[in-house]
Amino acid sequence: MKVKKQIKELLGIQSDVNVIKYSKNNLEKHLLKRNHIDALKYFDKIEDILEEPDYVGINPNEKSKCLEYVKVFDENILVALKIHSSEEFYYIPSMYMITDYKLQSRLFSGRLKKVDKKIDR
DSSP, rough: BBBHHHHHHHHHHHHSOOOOOOHHHHHHHHHHHHTTTTGGGGGGGGHHHHSSEEEEETTTTTOOOOEEEESSSSSSSEEEEEETTTTEEEEEEEEEEEEEHHHHHHHHHHHHEEEOOOOOO
């Protein structure tokens, strides 16, 4: 999987890093440990979320580039991407639900941007 060119352009990212890697086992353990159990029902949808997000943004509270991909199902699910310390790829440290209020607040503030559905492949 890769961070698509359209997403990078939408977010103003200049980096050449675009590969996304994750360990299903480690991510699942993290979700259980952090009590993000409700997000587990979307665990098998991670690739769909990364391929066709409804919204994307950059988390301003992180030191390194931390991307946020949000997909609206019955609930709003956010998948976080962080750039690895090697700066060679992104990895998924977490995923969790966000409320409609948080989604709207992040759209209003500009933290999240709506993705045009004509995503390049």
